[in-house]
Amino acid sequence: MLIANPNVKYEPYPDDLKRIMSIQKARESRAALAGWSQLNRNGTPLYSLPGLAAKLGVAEVLLKDESQRSALGSFKALGAPIALVRLILRQFPENCFAAEELLAGKYRSALASFTVISATDGNHGRALAAAAQSVGCRCVIVLHANVSTEREEPIAAYGAEIVRISGNYDESVETAAELAEKNGWLVVSDTSYEGYEEIPRDVMQGYGTIAAEIMEAETLQHSAGPVCTHVFLQGGVGGFAAGVASYLWELYGEQRPTFVVVEPEQADCLYQSARAGKAAKATGSVDSVMAGLACGDTSWLAWKFLQPCVDFFMTIPDDEAVAAMRSLADSSEEDVPVVAGESGAAGLAGLVRLARDPMQVALNAESRVLLINTEGDTAPEVYRELVGESGASVMARQANWLKRNAQ
Numbered sequence: 001m002l003i004a005n006p007n008v009k010y011e012p013y014p015d016d017l018k019r020i021m022s023i024q025k026a027r028e029s030r031a032a033l034a035g036w037s038q039l040n041r042n043g044t045p046l047y048s049l050p051g052l053a054a055k056l057g058v059a060e061v062l063l064k065d066e067s068q069r070s071a072l073g074s075f076k077a078l079g080a081p082i083a084l085v086r087l088i089l090r091q092f093p094e095n096c097f098a099a100e101e102l103l104a105g106k107y108r109s110a111l112a113s114f115t116v117i118s119a120t121d122g123n124h125g126r127a128l129a130a131a132a133q134s135v136g137c138r139c140v141i142v143l144h145a146n147v148s149t150e151r152e153e154p155i156a157a158y159g160a161e162i163v164r165i166s167g168n169y170d171e172s173v174e175t176a177a178e179l180a181e182k183n184g185w186l187v188v189s190d191t192s193y194e195g196y197e198e199i200p201r202d203v204m205q206g207y208g209t210i211a212a213e214i215m216e217a218e219t220l221q222h223s224a225g226p227v228c229t230h231v232f233l234q235g236g237v238g239g240f241a242a243g244v245a246s247y248l249w250e251l252y253g254e255q256r257p258t259f260v261v262v263e264p265e266q267a268d269c270l271y272q273s274a275r276a277g278k279a280a281k282a283t284g285s286v287d288s289v290m291a292g293l294a295c296g297d298t299s300w301l302a303w304k305f306l307q308p309c310v311d312f313f314m315t316i317p318d319d320e321a322v323a324a325m326r327s328l329a330d331s332s333e334e335d336v337p338v339v340a341g342e343s344g345a346a347g348l349a350g351l352v353r354l355a356r357d358p359m360q361v362a363l364n365a366e367s368r369v370l371l372i373n374t375e376g377d378t379a380p381e382v383y384r385e386l387v388g389e390s391g392a393s394v395m396a397r398q399a400n401w402l403k404r405n406a407q
């Protein structure tokens, strides 16, 4: 399913949105996280995939590979940690903590009884647990019935206490809120609802680093014409898409690229929001192989950015995400093999689907398409089963490919 957003606006980035998220604030978040030991100091690679571009009939496919962001395996390493740092700075103004030193654990004794809690599908919770461990505070993570044990184990390995419920994601969000209320803990969620905006804003703002690095990339400095004509962004609650798209909107104004948000058919809250003209709930079962995108409720704050900015919302079936994972893992003479998890490959799945009927979104032989692989094999056994090869084996082929193609 595809819908052209009837509420999209072609105008410079509005001041009221700029007061919430901006390139300047994204820069500050990036600087505050720069010294965190969990992050890859070189940022993440941006690959051009000429073989895929030729197959799909476009001029270029660029892939920003967020699986390399950190040992945590996903772009979420940019969100929860900065939100936690900013929360602590707001909670303890009298302590005059320095942001960079918080993640180095300098104040762990002062923060030992400070407790944060969140519900998660996996990646956000893993990032929050890792950040809490670095800071030295306590972290409780609520997992719903469909979160696999192989997603639970790494969260627990970062020292988080796990609360398992039998309900779905939305119920895990409610449980986290109840436990926080009862125990005086603070919720660090990546999704926003009325009256809960500061923390999800900081999470989204952290994702601006991805856009900033893309703009700085060597490959693009040497290319003629606009950086890209189309950007495909995976949609869960909408925070990732809002964080990246708002940055590019502020940078390019009316000349911004065409944004396409891609969601699972069963978890179509953003697609439904576009239809309704306001933040809405998903209509499906909210159970998808794309675990990170299996969200039933739109983030209230993210929608403020997505409604005026995203050109198209689309949904894809699970098997197309799996085909995209395999396609990215495949080695070819021209394209580097990449480990893309179920949610990470969804943007490519959206592009492949639209390339069959390209006029709908004005894709043509001149188009330069940006994809962001938002996760690697964050559930290694699921990855092996779906792709038929382990993530480690694909990475070994990637290393060989890069060696062969080094200039």
Ligand SMILES: Cc1ncc(COP(=O)(O)O)c(C=O)c1O
Residues within 6 Å of the ligand: 074, 076, 121, 123, 124, 190, 234, 235, 236, 237, 238, 239, 240, 241, 291, 292, 293, 295, 343, 344, 374, 375
């Ligand atoms: C790998 C991956 N990609 C994309 C997303 C979507 O992000 P958001 O929920 O902010 O829309 C998620 C969310 O958990 C994710 O884990």
